[in-house]
Amino acid sequence: MKHKMMVMLGVLTSAVIFATSGYASTGLHDIRASFANIKLIVNNNMIKTSAEPFIYNHNVYVPISAVAHALQASAKWVNRPASVFVNSTVQPVTVYDNGQKLPSGITDGSTFYDVPATNPAYVSAFGLTPTIDNAGNVSYEGQTPPSFAPSSTALMSLTPTKLIGDFSNSQLYPAGQLSGYWPATVLGTMYPGQFTIEWAVTPGQNAVVPGVDYNLQGKYTTLSGSFAIDDLSKNFDGSVQLTFVGDGNVLGSTGYVQTGQQPVPVSISVTGVQTLEVQYQVKSANGTITNMGSTYAAPSVNPDGSKTDPILVTDFMNAALQ
Amino acid sequence: MAKSLRFVSSYAVGIVLGGVVFGGLTYASAGIRTLPAHFANIGIHVNNKTIKTAAEPFIYNSNVYVPISTIAHGLGASVAWNGKTHEVLVNDKNVASTKLGTLNYYSLSVYSGTHTVLYGGKTYIAGFALASIANVPYYIDSAKNTMYFGTVPQAGMPLRSFIDVRDYGDFAKSVQGMVGPDYGWTDGAPKIDGILYSNANSIVWANSGSNSQVPGVMYNLKGNYSLLTGSFGLDDASDAKEEAQLTILGDGKQLYQSPWQAQGAPAAPVSVDVSHVKLLTIEFSVMQNSTKKVYTMGQALPSSLRVDIDFADVRVH
Numbered sequence: 001m002k003h004k005m006m007v008m009l010g011v012l013t014s015a016v017i018f019a020t021s022g023y024a025s026t027g028l029h030d031i032r033a034s035f036a037n038i039k040l041i042v043n044n045n046m047i048k049t050s051a052e053p054f055i056y057n058h059n060v061y062v063p064i065s066a067v068a069h070a071l072q073a074s075a076k077w078v079n080r081p082a083s084v085f086v087n088s089t090v091q092p093v094t095v096y097d098n099g100q101k102l103p104s105g106i107t108d109g110s111t112f113y114d115v116p117a118t119n120p121a122y123v124s125a126f127g128l129t130p131t132i133d134n135a136g137n138v139s140y141e142g143q144t145p146p147s148f149a150p151s152s153t154a155l156m157s158l159t160p161t162k163l164i165g166d167f168s169n170s171q172l173y174p175a176g177q178l179s180g181y182w183p184a185t186v187l188g189t190m191y192p193g194q195f196t197i198e199w200a201v202t203p204g205q206n207a208v209v210p211g212v213d214y215n216l217q218g219k220y221t222t223l224s225g226s227f228a229i230d231d232l233s234k235n236f237d238g239s240v241q242l243t244f245v246g247d248g249n250v251l252g253s254t255g256y257v258q259t260g261q262q263p264v265p266v267s268i269s270v271t272g273v274q275t276l277e278v279q280y281q282v283k284s285a286n287g288t289i290t291n292m293g294s295t296y297a298a299p300s301v302n303p304d305g306s307k308t309d310p311i312l313v314t315d316f317m318n319a320a321l322q
Numbered sequence: 323m324a325k326s327l328r329f330v331s332s333y334a335v336g337i338v339l340g341g342v343v344f345g346g347l348t349y350a351s352a353g354i355r356t357l358p359a360h361f362a363n364i365g366i367h368v369n370n371k372t373i374k375t376a377a378e379p380f381i382y383n384s385n386v387y388v389p390i391s392t393i394a395h396g397l398g399a400s401v402a403w404n405g406k407t408h409e410v411l412v413n414d415k416n417v418a419s420t421k422l423g424t425l426n427y428y429s430l431s432v433y434s435g436t437h438t439v440l441y442g443g444k445t446y447i448a449g450f451a452l453a454s455i456a457n458v459p460y461y462i463d464s465a466k467n468t469m470y471f472g473t474v475p476q477a478g479m480p481l482r483s484f485i486d487v488r489d490y491g492d493f494a495k496s497v498q499g500m501v502g503p504d505y506g507w508t509d510g511a512p513k514i515d516g517i518l519y520s521n522a523n524s525i526v527w528a529n530s531g532s533n534s535q536v537p538g539v540m541y542n543l544k545g546n547y548s549l550l551t552g553s554f555g556l557d558d559a560s561d562a563k564e565e566a567q568l569t570i571l572g573d574g575k576q577l578y579q580s581p582w583q584a585q586g587a588p589a590a591p592v593s594v595d596v597s598h599v600k601l602l603t604i605e606f607s608v609m610q611n612s613t614k615k616v617y618t619m620g621q622a623l624p625s626s627l628r629v630d631i632d633f634a635d636v637r638v639h
Contacts, residue, residue, distance in 0.1 A: 042417065067412075068393070114438070
């Protein structure tokens with residue numbers, strides 16, 4: 001109390017000496033204040049103030065710190081000249097995308113920099129459309145998803161006729177569903193998980209190299225997509241390949257794909273093919289190859305030393321038939 | 323003044339008592355009171371604008387009191403007085419309403435706790451979330467309240483703004499739960515030949531123990547940049563028993579190799595054409611002076627060496 005009083009004395013002294021403008025005479029005056037249990041309500045929320053608002057001279061007076069806080073502003077007191085500086089906590093942010101100015105964002109002045117990502121300028125610049133639900137969940141989708149021709153049939157829309165290895169393990173792939181477990185990400189770029197055949201090996205898992213059959217009924221000419229190792233296992237030291245077999249004949253393969261490698265494009269002729277089989281092969285760092293249906297002796301720990309992160313995560317992305 | 327001090331104290335007691343008596347409402351009882359108010363020509367400045375008001379602010383009971391209409395209007399809010407309920411109704415569209423939700427890509431969760439804000443009638447989403455979904459680097463200049471996606475004019479985009487897409491040697495090991503290169507020393511900025519460099523934007527490495535492997539890191543530039551700049555050398559904290567070399571590859575082809583850098587030698591200025599380069603790899607090598615043996619990326623380094631390597635202030639333009 002003594003300390004605060006001294007501050008006020010300082011204020012008064014400086015005001016007397018430096019006063020140049022404005023109001024009534026400075027100093028201590030008794031004022032008649034009307035108290036009426038005045039409530040302060042901001043955007044339908046009642047604001048609790050430690051010091052009570054009152055009416056003086058037909059104005060409702062409130063402690064500036066309380067109202068500033070309620071309106072997400074900071075209040076700073078300066079002694080000479082006696083001044084209060086009120087500044088909104090939320091400040092506009094200038095945003096550039098590759099040098100092109102976009103509509104302004106906001107920041108709370110600390111951690112967060114937020115942008116109006118639903119604005120058409122952002123949708124156009126990033127090619128991404130966000131939707132936000134009432135709980136604040138954000139879902140992004142590409143403007144022209146997915147990256148195969150609209151007339152194509154997503155491989156994921158066909159029901160497998162045979163599941164081999166891990167894919168037949170209903171604990172790993174319930175109901176034989178091979179996609180939609182994670183958002184596929186390769187070299188930082190994301191792909192829709194719904195259109196990605198996803199095979200992963202976690203530490204301690206008894207991994208059996210998988211395969212899957214589809215009945216194409218001779219209706220298609222081309223199988224397209226791309227194959228890569230997911231960023232979730234970006235430091236996996238082995239390699240993986242897909243081999244495509246049509247009615248018992250090898251149609252093509254991706255070759256062994258490593259991490260740090262661009263996704264390998266797949267474009268395989270499937271003209272007249274009745275049964276398409278996608279076979280996986282894994283090559284360890286020491287060159288040991290494990291074929292579809294055989295047990296893959298995965299390392300017990302990750303290259304990074306983790307015993308929980310997946311050892312190997314593979315993505316056959318945007319698999320589609322034409 | 324001592325007298326008024328006592329007066330203020332006793333009034334404070336009155337507030338507490340009133341709060342007890344009237345329950346629910348924590349304030350004093352209603353009615354007219356005489357208060358000692360200090361007037362001091364208090365100026366009010368809201369968002370860098372001076373607010374002129376006929377109703378004067380004053381200090382009472384160690385609080386600065388202002389007419390609420392003055393401040394609220396200054397902040398762009400509307401104010402209404404309900405005389406029946408004795409409520410001051412402030413409507414401020416510039417009060418941010420923040421929610422933390424899950425970030426999804428095609429309905430699959432990428433991470434939880436993403437930041438969305440309703441402010442001024444518009445919806446804002448964490449810039450970080452947009453950058454990670456779009457796979458573009460971003461940089462925040464907090465002094466200018468500016469956020470850059472993709473490129474930073476003039477200064478360049480710090481390489482640390484990119485996600486490491488492949489790590490080698492020590493960078494591929496989990497350090498405090500994180501895999502990837504170290505950006506900056508914890509004990510101070512990189513120092514090469516007595517010159518200090520930007521700590522946060524430097525890729526640094528020191529070996530430790532017998533399990534240390536010479537590191538490297540890969541970034542996905544997606545062919546969007548033309549120039550890589552930085553300064554390479556051995557930090558002054560090295561033990562002078564070795565020299566270090568930097569090799570830069572673009573899509574597997576060597577683009578640049580620095581001279582062997584000794585401790586105390588000036589930093590090698592790095593300026594490399596990275597036009598059309600998608601995957602950029604940065605490799606370190608170490609040569610032991612006594613044996614002339616070279617340890618390349620991924621190889622284990624003898625623990626007898628104390629190596630501090632700085633690739634300082636690395637940016638792409």
